[in-house]
Amino acid sequence: MVCLNRDTQISSQSSFFYLQLKDIFKILGVLLVPLTLGVATTLLSIQQTKLNQKNRENDIDIAQKQRQQDVFLAVQAEKERILATYLQDLATLLLDKNIIFDKNSAVSSIVRAKTLTTLIQMDAPRKRQVILFLYEAKLIKRNSKYALINLFDADLDNLDMSLSESKIKHYKTYEKIDIQLRGASLVNSSFKWRHLDFSDFSQADLKDTNFQYADLSNVDFSYAHLSNTDFRMANVSKAMFVYANLSNSSITDEQLSTALTLQGAILPNHATAPVENLIMNGDAEQRCSNNHAVFLLNWTLTNGSISAVWRPQSKTELNSKCSFSSLSHHDISAMHQTVDLNDYVDWLFNGRTLYGFQITLSGTRNGKHYVIINLRHRSSDGKILENITICREYETK
Known part of the structure; x- marks a missing residue:
């Protein structure tokens, strides 16, 4: 049996450990290469997948936008076709001398229906085109020779x-x-x-x-x-x-x-x-008291006797309004007032005026009573342009 000394044993152990670490590093080096390649391949695959997904999303987005654009262009083309047809149809009607165009004719009703139907389908710029066409054709121009198209309820x-x-x-x-x-x-x-x-x-x-x-x-x-x-x-x-x-x-x-x-x-x-109230002193109570009757200013008495009197409806009614009263029990009482309508002359001639009356009628004796309201439109030279008479009969007991 051969015995090794201490130095020989230590040298052998160091060599053994040295060989083991070297081999381990070689093994790790061999293993890291495919591992690195695998990780790199996986990362590239993930990146490619994301890129493909993004490309697909972009393709879908482009396709959707293209479809929306196609739909938009189709809608615009249809609106343009409807507008062109409408303008052509109305132009044909206006140029046809055999067609009677007035507000009571069937043509006017057809034009109104066609116009309202067309406007519903138009956007704002094309609505403007329709309105300008109708206006320039004098169909919605005030005081034109053609009958106005009724655009009531038009969109x-x-x-x-x-x-x-x-x-x-x-x-x-x-x-x-x-x-x-x-x-x-x-x-x-x-x-x-x-x-x-x-x-x-x-x-x-x-x-x-x-x-x-x-x-x-x-x-x-x-x-x-x-x-x-x-x-x-x-x-x-x-x-x-x-x-x-x-x-x-x-x-x-x-x-x-x-x-x-x-x-x-x-x-x-x-x-x-x-x-x-265009009638001056139309509110009689402004110049009336409970002590005596007075005749209001701005009125011209032409027959009989009329005063503004305080006449409560009951003994407990202290704040009753005063009213006009005829003091002639047998004769007709009449008064008139001239109202300046110069500011309203354009509305009068265009038929845009309404008359409103609020009258309380009462009497003190049994029998029939009459109130006659006569409206006369006079020109500045006094010529009567219009005469309207309103007659109301009431009976007291």
Whole structure:
């Protein structure tokens, strides 16, 4: 048996350990190569998958946008076809001398139906084209020789008839139109910078409409819905706002003071404008007392005797209004008053006036009584233009 000394044993052990580490590193080196390749391959595969997914999403998005574009173009082409057909059909009717075109004819009803059907299918720019065509053809122009097409309930929402400030500076007369849009729906429309003198917007729905800088003098807004409407810098001189809804609109008190009438209108602060009485001293109680009868100023007595007297309906009724009373028990009493309607002359000649009377009739003796109201429209030279007589009979017991 051979025994190794201590130095020989240590040297052998170091060599053994050295060989083991070397072999281990070789093994690890051999193993790391395929592992690295595997990880790299996996990462590349994941990246490629994400890229492919993104490409597919892009392809789907492009396809969807293309379909939307195709649908949009198809819709626009259809609208353009409908508009072209409408314009061609109306042009044919207008140029046909054998067709009678008046408001009571079947042609007028057909044109109205065709117009309303076409407008429903139009966008805002094409609605503008339709309105300009009808206006230039004098079919919705006020006081034209043709019968007006009735656009009541027509869908004209978002209609943009506004003009740019630059265009107004260069074309001073281009913006002036007197248009008939009575009863149409014009929500969120714009007539900015337009001259709309004597146009008719009565009973129209004009919520959120823009009338900035527009000339609205003598425009009829009777019974129109004008809430949230923009009237900044607009001229409303002699405009009619009879029973119009102006709630939350931007119209000012200064502007309203120039209007022709606000009778019964809902004002921007939600208050209701009083009913205006054109007859001077029409409220008899203003000059009447319970002590004696007086005859009112501004009236001309032509027969009999008439006074404003305080006549309570009962002993407990202390605040009764006074009234006109005939003091001639056997003769007819008559009086008259001249009312200046110069500011209303355009409305009178265009048939845009209504007469309103609120009368309480009573008597002190048994028998029949009569009240006759006679309205005479006279020209400035005194010529009678119109004569209206209203007769009411009542009986007291």
